[in-house]
Each structure stands twice: as structure tokens, then as C-alpha cells.
Amino acid sequence: MSETTRLTLVSRHYCHLCQEMELALSALLADFPFDLEVLDIDADPLLEASYDELVPVLLHDGKELCHYFLDVAKVRDYLSEIR
Incomplete structure (x- = not known):
């Protein structure tokens, strides 16, 4: 995995699950350095149509890794594979 690996979190400002997933992702940074791009679903009609x-x-290069809750084991395995 290169230093430029970018994960995308499709989120809402008022969503407590979104805030919890963003916080949980920070725990993975020690083992798997990545950039996290947070996109506001309510600011993008295409995102809203797809993921409302x-x-x-959580996405990587358009591939959905998980939704609602961070699947830590799945994301760890995925990040290990793309290293």
C-alpha cells in the first residue's frame, strides 16, 4: 500500500454513526497509513442517490468496504492485501 492510499467516507454532518466510523478509522492509522476523504452526502445528489x-x-476506489458500522477485520484484511 502506498502512502497515497485514500479511503473515502460518505457521511452526513448530523449522523452519529458517521462520526463513530470516522473516529474508529483513526485507530487503524497506526497500522495502515492512509488519507481519509470525508464527503458530505447531502452536498452531492449522485452520492445521495447511491448511498442515501x-x-x-466506507469506500476505496469506488469499492464499498462497509456501511453503517466499521467492519474492522474486513478493512484490516483489505488494507493488508493492497499493501
């Missing part, structure tokens, strides 16, 4: 009821959604 699923937020928070």
Missing part, C-alpha cells in the same frame, strides 16, 4: 440510506459508507 446506507451512510456512513
Whole structure:
């Protein structure tokens, strides 16, 4: 995995699950350095059409890694694979 690995979190400002996933992702940074891009679903009609009821959604290069809650084991395995 290069230093430029970017994960995308599709989120809402008022969503407590979104805030919890963003916080949980910070715990993975020690083992797997990545950039986290947080996108506001309500500011993008295309994102809202795709993920409206699923937020928070964690993506890498358009691939959905998990939604609602951070699947730590799955994301760790995925980040290990792309190293």
C-alpha cells in the first residue's frame, strides 16, 4: 500500500454513526497509513442517490468496504492485501 492510499467516507454532518466510523478509522492509522476523504452526502445528489440510506459508507476506489458500522477485520484484511 502506498502512502497515497485514500479511503473515502460518505457521511452526513448530523449522523452519529458517521462520526463513530470516522473516529474508529483513526485507530487503524497506526497500522495502515492512509488519507481519509470525508464527503458530505447531502452536498452531492449522485452520492445521495447511491448511498442515501446506507451512510456512513466506507469506500476505496469506488469499492464499498462497509456501511453503517466499521467492519474492522474486513478493512484490516483489505488494507493488508493492497499493501
